[in-house]
Amino acid sequence: MLCQNCQRADATTHLKRIANGEYTEIHLCAECAAALGVTDVFPGFGGGFGNLPGAAFSVTDVRRAGNRALRCETCGFTFEDITRTGKPGCPDCYRVFGEKLKPSLQKIHGRSAVHTGKIPNGASEDTLREHRITELKEKLNRAIDEQNFEQAAQLRDEIRRLSAEEAQV
Amino acid sequence: MSTGTNAKTAYPQGDTVLSSRVRLARNIDGVPFPVRLNATRRAAVNRKVCETLQKAGKKMRVIDMSRLYPYEAVALAERHLISPEFTSGTEGRVLLLTEDERISIMLNEEDHIRIQAIEPGLAPEQAYRNAAAYDDALDAGLRFAFDNRLGYLNQNPRDLGTGLRVSVMMHLPALSKTGGMSKFASMIAKLGMNVRGSYGDAASVKGDIFRISNQVSMGITEAEAIANLKTLAMQIATREHTAAADFVKDIGVRDRITRAEGVLKNAMLLSTDEMMEMLSWVRLGALYGLNGADPDAISEMFVSLQPAALNVTAGAKLTSAQRDELRAEYVRRKLNADGE
Numbered sequence: 001m002l003c004q005n006c007q008r009a010d011a012t013t014h015l016k017r018i019a020n021g022e023y024t025e026i027h028l029c030a031e032c033a034a035a036l037g038v039t040d041v042f043p044g045f046g047g048g049f050g051n052l053p054g055a056a057f058s059v060t061d062v063r064r065a066g067n068r069a070l071r072c073e074t075c076g077f078t079f080e081d082i083t084r085t086g087k088p089g090c091p092d093c094y095r096v097f098g099e100k101l102k103p104s105l106q107k108i109h110g111r112s113a114v115h116t117g118k119i120p121n122g123a124s125e126d127t128l129r130e131h132r133i134t135e136l137k138e139k140l141n142r143a144i145d146e147q148n149f150e151q152a153a154q155l156r157d158e159i160r161r162l163s164a165e166e167a168q169v
Numbered sequence: 170m171s172t173g174t175n176a177k178t179a180y181p182q183g184d185t186v187l188s189s190r191v192r193l194a195r196n197i198d199g200v201p202f203p204v205r206l207n208a209t210r211r212a213a214v215n216r217k218v219c220e221t222l223q224k225a226g227k228k229m230r231v232i233d234m235s236r237l238y239p240y241e242a243v244a245l246a247e248r249h250l251i252s253p254e255f256t257s258g259t260e261g262r263v264l265l266l267t268e269d270e271r272i273s274i275m276l277n278e279e280d281h282i283r284i285q286a287i288e289p290g291l292a293p294e295q296a297y298r299n300a301a302a303y304d305d306a307l308d309a310g311l312r313f314a315f316d317n318r319l320g321y322l323n324q325n326p327r328d329l330g331t332g333l334r335v336s337v338m339m340h341l342p343a344l345s346k347t348g349g350m351s352k353f354a355s356m357i358a359k360l361g362m363n364v365r366g367s368y369g370d371a372a373s374v375k376g377d378i379f380r381i382s383n384q385v386s387m388g389i390t391e392a393e394a395i396a397n398l399k400t401l402a403m404q405i406a407t408r409e410h411t412a413a414a415d416f417v418k419d420i421g422v423r424d425r426i427t428r429a430e431g432v433l434k435n436a437m438l439l440s441t442d443e444m445m446e447m448l449s450w451v452r453l454g455a456l457y458g459l460n461g462a463d464p465d466a467i468s469e470m471f472v473s474l475q476p477a478a479l480n481v482t483a484g485a486k487l488t489s490a491q492r493d494e495l496r497a498e499y500v501r502r503k504l505n506a507d508g509e
Binding site for chain 1: 256
């Protein structure tokens with residue numbers, strides 16, 4: 001799709017909004033989007049990314065990744081399909097193309113970010129155990145900060161026990 | 170901490186915070202994302218979700234988006250019950266809505282399931298608790314796509330992790346009109362949050378209403394994300410109070426406020442833009458005792474007098490001129506009744 005402003009470059013910024021009681025879509029190339037300052041109220045700061053569906057996975061990731069034959073069995077997507085559309089075709093794509101997506105995901109979320117927070121019912125025993133360990137480690141740190149060493153020792157033992165279980169599996 | 174002008178509104182921090190909203194993105198394991206589903210498979214997702222909620226005793230209105238007039242769909246977006254995108258390509262898209270409209274669930278938007286909860290004023294914890302209850306109900310009957318490290322597997326890689334977006338809509342007339350908002354933008358971005366105008370386009374924010382939301386959903390718990398946003402909202406509210414205290418002393422500003430009231434009480438035609446601008450002045454005046462208007466009623470007018478909302482009120486697609494007339498009539502009636 002061509003940019004609606006310059007009619008030359010490919011549109012990469014797709015703005016979806018309600019204006020004057022109507023739904024409208026505006027498609028702009030990166031240059032025009034920047035020139036028109038439509039990426040955000042305050043261009044250059046945070047946000048705006050939600051408007052750039054194609055930008056999450058870049059073309060360089062494709063070249064780096066090589067091997068285009070692998071397909072996700074659930075949705076039929078190849079890695080190239082993901083980089084072309086900027087989004088995976090199904091949840092399983094994250095598992096199938098995990099390693100290849102890693103650089104892009106790290107760019108978005110930071111190198112060391114791992115999910116902490118709610119876990120669904122269907123999560124595996126391993127998942128639950130790992131999250132339990134993370135929680136206990138946080139409690140342990142707090143206990144040490146508060147110089148509550150008796151509680152810290154209990155927490156440490158509990159972490160050891162769970163870690164041993166994990167190693168056995 | 171400043172209590173500001175809270176006494177004038179019924180909601181927590183309601184003078185600056187119009188509403189709090191949370192959104193949870195969820196997908197069903199083993200099923201391609203909606204954009205890759207045909208009508209039959211989308212319908213299967215809708216059915217499965219509805220059945221699960223029914224079993225859990227959650228009663229919701231089921232709205233088939235493809236059966237709405239476009240203006241009816243847009244009116245739902247104006248009220249922030251659905252995303253703008255959800256009003257287009259409506260085939261196989263269903264909206265579930267509780268009677269009090271505090272919970273809405275979009276099916277087959279970007280993700281299979283998007284649970285949204287809105288609360289008036291600064292109450293993101295309550296909004297999250299409400300959304301989480303529906304999340305738990307769905308979790309009991311569906312298998313959500315989840316990965317140990319990546320969290321909830323959602324279509325947009327930015328929504329991995331908790332899949333939570335928490336946001337507040339704030340009315341910040343003094344900061345906005347004195348140019349103070351742009352200073353905030355970089356600070357807000359550094360905290361992993363985003364600020365943008367709620368109405369109007371990127372170039373011009375209408376009604377001095379801003380939406381502030383978290384951008385980080387990975388490596389942070391729901392409670393932390395909510396607490397961070399709440400702290401930021403309180404800080405912004407304090408700065409608005411400080412800015413407003415001086416701002417409203419200015420005779421030029423008082424003149425704008427009283428003139429705005431004059432326009433709203435007398436105009437025969439009122440465009441959306443003019444309404445937003447004038448309401449913002451009058452609401453500021455109301456908070457500082459310069460007129461007798463009800464700030465909560467004005468908050469409501471910002472939403473209910475948007476173009477598509479007026480079409481819904483009238484039950485037909487009106488021309489722009491007809492809407493301006495209807496809008497002016499409503500505002501005249503409302504403000505003249507309140508103020509006297």
